[in-house]
Amino acid sequence: MLIAQDATEPEYIETExxxxxxxxxxxxxxxxxxxxxxxxxxxGDSLTSTVKLMHIxxxxxxxxEGDRITVLYNKETPLLLTTKSxxxxxxxxxxxxxxxxxxxxxxxxIKRPK
Numbered sequence: 540m541l542i543a544q545d546a547t548e549p550e551y552i553e554t555e556x557x558x559x560x561x562x563x564x565x566x567x568x569x570x571x572x573x574x575x576x577x578x579x580x581x582x583g584d585s586l587t588s589t590v591k592l593m594h595i596x597x598x599x600x601x602x603x604e605g606d607r608i609t610v611l612y613n614k615e616t617p618l619l620l621t622t623k624s625x626x627x628x629x630x631x632x633x634x635x636x637x638x639x640x641x642x643x644x645x646x647x648x649i650k651r652p653k
Contacts, residue, residue: 551614557607560575574590574600609623610623611623
């Protein structure tokens with residue numbers, strides 16, 4: 540007997556949030572940036588929760604306190620947040636920075652006096 544599982548993904552609703560506090564932590568080779576944000580649900584409830592922020596390792600997050608960011612909250616559990624990860628920079632930004640650094644390194648190596 541086969542039991543069908545509900546394969547539907549949770550529904551997320553987009554809203555705007557204000558960053559109240561940013562926490563940036565560096566542990567050995569890993570770093571993380573989280574923000575405490577306040578936002579309003581579609582139903583009109585004002586909530587405060589935390590969300591992961593995009594950041595540059597060892598430098599810090601790209602956002603600051605008081606900034607407005609777009610977040611997605613879970614329709615069933617509005618305290619579960621995520622950021623919009625569809626942007627090109629969020630997906631490939633770190634790889635672009637690493638590639639740019641390698642290009643500069645190679646250029647300096649080739650142009651150094653012999």
